[in-house]
Amino acid sequence: MRRSGLGGLALTSPWVATFALFWVFPVLYSLYIGCTDYRLLVQGYEWVGLDNYRQLLNDPDFTGALKNTFIFVLGTIPITTVVALVMALLVNRRFKGRTIFRSAFFIPSITSMVVVALIFTSLYERGGYIALLAELVGLTPPQHGFLFDSSTALYSIMAMDIWMSVGYYMLIFVAGLKAIPDELYEAAEISGASTVRQFFSITLPLLRPVALFVIVINSIKSFQVFVEIFVMTKGSFDTSTAVYFVYEEGLTTAFRIGYASAAAYLLFATIALFSVCQFLLMRRRMTTW
Amino acid sequence: MRLTMLILIVAILLSSQAILAKDTIEWWQFWTDPAIKPTMESMVEEFEQANPDIDVKLTDLTWANGHEKIAIAFASGSGPDVVELGSDWIAQFAANGHLADLSSEIAADSNDFDGWGMATYQGAVYGQPWILGTRVLYVNLDLAERAGHGTNYLPADWIKLLRRTRDIHLLGDDIYGWGSNTPEKHRLYKKFLPFVWSNRADVFTSEDEGNYCVISSRHVIEAMSFYKLLHDSCGYVGSQRNIEDAFLDGKIGYIISGDWLLKRIKLEKRDINFTTLLIPGSGTDGKVTAGKSFLGGEFLAVNSASDNPEAAKKLVDFITQPKNQVRFCKANHSANPSSRAAQEDEYFVSDPNLQTFIVQLRYAVHPPVDPNWVYIEEEIEKAVEAFVFGTTSAATALYNASVNINKIREK
The missing domain is CATH 3.40.190.10 (Periplasmic binding protein-like II)
Structure with a gap:
């Protein structure tokens, strides 16, 4: 038994070593660095304790970026989840061309974010297709384009993100729907339950773990929004987000690695707190059903 | 027979030692466009032919992440011997001691090149002006x-x-x-x-x-x-x-x-x-004066920790020679060589648009050199x-x- 334990350790050691070196060590080291004034180009650094964290909470650039991140998360998650669920319910029905619809909805998720962001940058331009569509329905598009106006830039990026994500989450919901036994629906039909009643009494409660998974995964992804901002606005027009702030502070301008690490940990704490709240909320609801 | 063999072995050993004695210097630069890359490579080849004891290893950087790569390389002590730097990066790297002070080397060249101001930090010069840029x-x-x-x-x-x-x-x-x-x-x-x-x-x-x-x-x-x-x-x-x-x-x-x-x-x-x-002047004082444009540019700097600083300086000197600047500008359609001799080349004089850039250089200002x-x-x-x-x-x-x-x- 002991020998097999050692054998197992030997077999897993390459992975354990890689994990320790490239995951555990950077995570712990960045926690330590976050309490120093380490700048990449400056020789040596000093321990500053929680100064970076205090400074961050009073830094309008960071608090602004965090506010934008929350707007992004709270704005995209409910819409993405509801639209993905509706689409999953639709494509889960039997009809001709169902596979084509499933594939079409899923394609944006496997397209490179950079490519999608570049296409949408063009669509959002002054005189672009989205401006033309807005004019067609009687709306006045921003004078210089959707991404060049503080009142529309962030929301435009959020809309693109929703368009891109729903297909992926739709597929997860479809998998969840497949796992619900048909007998439950048959029994409900025999009992005379309407389709709406079946949805609220069978589908939704049994999809709850899948919905929790979708919401948590989507929240983590949304808190880390970066590529869209980098490609489309570079943080201009009030679109900077927490991860973009970390990138700017740590990897551009003055290479303030210590400050950026502290910002990354604040973001980590925020995501952790948010996820725990989601779990607690969803669990409580699940137990009440 | 034995004597011949001995002589041969000694000759081989000596020649291999000569090969081993070559200095290899690394040059990181940003010009990867197919229009300019062959010119860069041929300039390096010419330099190596003129300096058979020096090998140059050319490494391409991109504008997307070149700044980060240089910063990380300097911070980890693995920076290149010669590096191309944008004008607004010099103060940052110089202030942290990563660039060699070239003040004594360039004293004789100071009137032959434009753009020194951008390479000067706290009275010392940390880069040789190469290709400037104005608008x-x-x-x-x-x-x-x-x-x-x-x-x-x-x-x-x-x-x-x-x-x-x-x-x-x-x-x-x-x-x-x-x-x-x-x-x-x-x-x-x-x-x-x-x-x-x-x-x-x-x-x-x-x-x-x-x-x-x-x-x-x-x-x-x-x-x-x-x-x-x-x-x-x-x-x-x-x-x-x-x-x-x-x-x-x-x-x-x-x-x-x-x-x-x-x-x-x-x-x-x-x-x-x-x-x-x-660029038009403001005229707000009632006078017609030339307006000021923005001045930036590319500089060649030497790593303060280079093992071969002399070879690195030789390369910088060679690349920034007037004839090589003209070659570079022709290949890349650049309008602002830093060398004043190069600015007087027929290539720039005969083209009115290039001339505008050359004249604007006299009325161009660079931002403060501040880390x-x-x-x-x-x-x-x-x-x-x-x-x-x-x-x-x-x-x-x-x-x-x-x-x-x-x-x-x-x-």
Whole structure:
């Protein structure tokens, strides 16, 4: 038994070593660095304790970026989840061309974010297709384009993100729907339950773990929004987000690695707190059903 | 027989030692465009032929992440011997001791090159000017003619610039007088500061006058107000790329751009009737004076920790020679060699547009050489964004910038 334990350790050691070196060590080291004034180009650094964290909470650039991140998360998650669920319910029905619809909805998720962001940058331009569509329905598009106006830039990026994500989450919901036994629906039909009643009494409660998974995964992804901002606005027009702030502070301008690490940990704490709240909320609801 | 074998072995050993004794220096640079890469490689080959004891290892960087790679390499002690640096990076690397002081080496060259100011930090020179870059005014002559402006009727001061751009703006729905930049980080200040400099103002006073931040002075407010006037009254607002695209499509009358646009027009064979003009002066003091443009550029610097500093300096000296600068500019369609001898080459003299760039170089200003400049420029850009794209007044936006810049400098 002991020998097999050692054998197992030997077999897993390459992975354990890689994990320790490239995951555990950077995570712990960045926690330590976050309490120093380490700048990449400056020789040596000093321990500053929680100064970076205090400074961050009073830094309008960071608090602004965090506010934008929350707007992004709270704005995209409910819409993405509801639209993905509706689409999953639709494509889960039997009809001709169902596979084509499933594939079409899923394609944006496997397209490179950079490519999608570049296409949408063009669509959002002054005189672009989205401006033309807005004019067609009687709306006045921003004078210089959707991404060049503080009142529309962030929301435009959020809309693109929703368009891109729903297909992926739709597929997860479809998998969840497949796992619900048909007998439950048959029994409900025999009992005379309407389709709406079946949805609220069978589908939704049994999809709850899948919905929790979708919401948590989507929240983590949304808190880390970066590529869209980098490609489309570079943080201009009030679109900077927490991860973009970390990138700017740590990897551009003055290479303030210590400050950026502290910002990354604040973001980590925020995501952790948010996820725990989601779990607690969803669990409580699940137990009440 | 034995003696012959012995001689042979000794000869082989000696020759291999000679090979081993070669100095290898690493040069990191950003020119990866297929149009210029062969020229870069052939210059390196020529250098190696002229210096058989030196091998050069050429490494390409990209503008997307080159700055990060250089910073990480210097921080980890694995920086290259020679590195190409943008003008606004020199202070940052020099202040942290990563660049070799070249002051004694360049003393003899100081009158032969332009751009030393950008490479000088606290009295010492840390880079050899290579290819400089300034911006000029591009005019769509067809639109100017449609608006009733002849070639002798082009703007020489702000009021005339405003009138000309407005005239063009009135030509039609999809025609704009002026190309106005969106708040792109690290770019907007390059567009705004020339207006400040052209109005006889600056970000800081000179060292002799105490080096105070004067970004909220009356002249800067005046410059920013004029900048907004152009933007509001006839501006096509977009990223630099958007503006250049629209200009090439014949939609904009006047834009400010660099020599890369000349390159684009040539390479893409664009059919546009245009000319280039010097940046107009403000004329707010009633005098017609040349306006000031932005000055930046590429520099070659030597790593302070290089094992082969002499070989590295030789390479820098070779690459920046006038004949090599002309070769480079011809291959890359660049307009601003740092070498004054190169600037007088027939290639530049015979082309009126290249001449505009050469003359504008005499009226070009570079931002202060300060390791915190990246933060200072951000404050200036925030002020421009708040006033031009927001609702804050010019005086308030610039006052806020001034307060924040002073805080940055106090740190």
